[in-house]
Amino acid sequence: MSTQQVSSKEKIKELWAKRPIIVSGPCSAETEEQVIETAQQLAATGKVDMLRAGIWKPRTKPGMFEGIGAKGLPWLQKAKQITGLPTAIEVATAKQVQDALTFDVDVLWIGARTTVNPFSVQEVADALRGVDVPVLVKNPINPDLELWSGGVERIARAGIKNLGLIHRGFSSYGNTQYRNAPMWHLAIEMKLKYPELPIFNDPSHICGKRDTLMEVAQKAIDLDYDGLMIESHIDPDNAWSDAKQQVTPARLKEMMEEIIWRKEDVDNSEYHKALEKLRQQINHLDDEMLQILSQRMKIADQIGQYKKDNNITILQPGRWQEIIDKVAMRGEKLGLSRDFLNKYLDAVHLESINHQKKVLDA
Structure with a gap:
C-alpha cells in the first residue's frame, strides 16, 4: 500500500x-x-x-x-x-x-x-x-x-x-x-x-x-x-x-x-434534572394510556360477543367513520395532527377488530 x-x-x-x-x-x-x-x-x-x-x-x-x-x-x-x-x-x-x-x-x-x-x-x-x-x-x-x-x-x-x-x-x-x-x-x-x-x-x-x-x-x-x-x-x-x-x-x-446545529447532549445538571422530571411524567401518562387501551379492548370483546350472539358482521363502516370524524375534530383542537390521529385510529381499529374476531371464532 x-x-x-x-x-x-x-x-x-x-x-x-x-x-x-x-x-x-x-x-x-x-x-x-x-x-x-x-x-x-x-x-x-x-x-x-x-x-x-x-x-x-x-x-x-x-x-x-x-x-x-x-x-x-x-x-x-x-x-x-x-x-x-x-x-x-x-x-x-x-x-x-x-x-x-x-x-x-x-x-x-x-x-x-x-x-x-x-x-x-x-x-x-x-x-x-x-x-x-x-x-x-x-x-x-x-x-x-x-x-x-x-x-x-x-x-x-x-x-x-x-x-x-x-x-x-x-x-x-x-x-x-x-x-x-x-x-x-x-x-x-x-x-x-x-x-x-x-x-x-x-x-x-x-x-x-x-x-x-x-x-x-x-x-x-x-x-x-x-x-x-x-x-x-x-x-x-x-x-x-x-x-x-x-x-x-x-x-x-x-x-x-x-442551519442550527443541534447537540445530542449537554453537560448541564439542571437540564438533565428538568428533562428527567418531564420524562417521568411521560412514563406515567404512557402507563395510564395502556390501562385505558386495555379497558377499551375489553369493551370491544363485549361488543364482539353481542355481534356473535346476533350474527352481526365485525366491520361497521358507518360507525367507524363517525368515530374518525369526531375524534379528528376534537384532536385537532387539542393540537394533534390529523395524520397522527389517522394512524392512531387505524391501529386501534385493527386491534379492536382482532379482539372481536377472536370472540367470534371462539
Whole structure:
C-alpha cells in the first residue's frame, strides 16, 4: 500500500468519527474541468468533508444521460489530489466496485435502485470481500425496511466494518410535495434498529428542487442525523442531470451557516434534572394510556360477543367513520395532527377488530 493510500485511509478513519459529516458534489461528473472546479470551490467553503459525484447514473428511461462512466474516475482522483477532499461514488456492479477501488475512491454507496434488488446487493457485497472501504447503503425506492436492512446485512457479512445509511426518501403514489417522500418514521426506525451506524440525510433527492433543501436538512439535523449529502454544481441550471435540485458551492456554504446545529447532549445538571422530571411524567401518562387501551379492548370483546350472539358482521363502516370524524375534530383542537390521529385510529381499529374476531371464532 502506498504512502498516499495510508494517508487517505487515516483521513477517512478520522472523518468517520466526525459529526456532522458533510458530503457534496455534482449529481454527475460531466467534464474534468467541471469536477475539479466544483471540488475546488467546495473545498474553499471550509464546510465540506467529502466530494461526491455520479460516475454511473441508473436512469428511469433509456436515452437519458447515464453518466460519463469509468473515464470520470481519474477526474475524481485528480480533484482529491488538488483539494485533499476524500471521494465517494455510487456503485451497482462488481465491475464498478473494482474500477472505483482502482482509482482510490475512498467511500462507496449503494443506490436506491440497487438496494431494492437483493441479487445486485449481493454482487456488490461479493466484490467487497477482503476490502477495507466504508460503504453507505441508501434506502430502497419503495418503503420497505426489510430490503434496507437486508442490504445492510449483506454488506456487513462481506466483512465491511465501516457501514452507514443514507435516507433519500421513498417513492409514493400521489406524493406531490417532494420528489421522494421522506417518510421520516421509517428512517427513524432504521436509526433505532442500527444505532451504531451513522445515518446521512440526502435532501437533494427528497426535495427534487433546491428551494426546500434547507427545511429538510434542518429537520434531519434536529433528528440527530450524522451527516448530510447535498448535490452541488458550479452551474446548476445547466447540469446534465437533476438540475433543479443542485446548488452552487456558494449557496451550500450559506446553507451550512444558516442551519442550527443541534447537540445530542449537554453537560448541564439542571437540564438533565428538568428533562428527567418531564420524562417521568411521560412514563406515567404512557402507563395510564395502556390501562385505558386495555379497558377499551375489553369493551370491544363485549361488543364482539353481542355481534356473535346476533350474527352481526365485525366491520361497521358507518360507525367507524363517525368515530374518525369526531375524534379528528376534537384532536385537532387539542393540537394533534390529523395524520397522527389517522394512524392512531387505524391501529386501534385493527386491534379492536382482532379482539372481536377472536370472540367470534371462539
